[in-house]
Amino acid sequence: MDIPPPYEPNVESYVRTVRGGCFIDVGANAGMYSIRFRKNFRHVFAVEPNPKMVEVLRTRRLTHLAKNVSILPFAASDRNGEASMFVDGTIGRSAGSIDTIEPSFTYRPASRPEVEIPFPIGNEGREEIVVKTMRLDDYSFPPDIELMKIDVEGAEFKVIDGARETVSNARSIIVEVHDKERKSYMERIIDKWFRVRWLDPDHLLGRIRVTKGLQK
Numbered sequence: 001m002d003i004p005p006p007y008e009p010n011v012e013s014y015v016r017t018v019r020g021g022c023f024i025d026v027g028a029n030a031g032m033y034s035i036r037f038r039k040n041f042r043h044v045f046a047v048e049p050n051p052k053m054v055e056v057l058r059t060r061r062l063t064h065l066a067k068n069v070s071i072l073p074f075a076a077s078d079r080n081g082e083a084s085m086f087v088d089g090t091i092g093r094s095a096g097s098i099d100t101i102e103p104s105f106t107y108r109p110a111s112r113p114e115v116e117i118p119f120p121i122g123n124e125g126r127e128e129i130v131v132k133t134m135r136l137d138d139y140s141f142p143p144d145i146e147l148m149k150i151d152v153e154g155a156e157f158k159v160i161d162g163a164r165e166t167v168s169n170a171r172s173i174i175v176e177v178h179d180k181e182r183k184s185y186m187e188r189i190i191d192k193w194f195r196v197r198w199l200d201p202d203h204l205l206g207r208i209r210v211t212k213g214l215q216k
Helices: 009-017 051-063 156-161 164-168 180-190
Strands: 020-026 041-047 069-072 081-087 105-107 117-119 127-134 145-150 172-176 194-198 203-209
Touching: 009 145, 009 172, 009 203, 051 069, 145 156, 145 164, 156 164, 156 172, 156 180, 172 180, 180 194, 180 203
Parallel strands: 020 041, 020 145, 041 069, 145 172
Antiparallel strands: 081 127, 105 117, 172 203, 194 203
């Protein structure tokens, strides 16, 4: 089963160059990064709550003999429990799918200035399912986290709130910010641990850890 390529050339180019221990792909969807770049890392964790995408990931993991890829079928968030997720069924987030557990946010990407979709209005007509949520800090990841990538359609701030220790242990992080009005806020958060720069209008890269340990 072929893996659709990501439509984020700057992000893809950066991930292609990263090699090392552990890659945590939060919002893995169909494995555009976690399966495609599995050979760059000793261990890959594909965090994906959408059951349909989990099945696609499992099939591709078997097809590509991706033994170093672990599929974590939950939504990363700021609390452990359950949440409603609204899904549209599109394979490939970068191709335009919006699967979100965030009940209220504005989809206002910097790369598409003509787009402004308020949620929950944007969830009208989408399938609603209940998924498990978990703080990444409550999962036992290996200590050698080379890269985290977060693409969770508006819930990126919740993910980081529940993953501060995990983030502080990573060597680099890529976060897709879905609301251009919150870009500077995300910069301030990531700047606690990393030097930051934008790979493109939507994706913030944090690289080279500048502080050690949990930040408040």
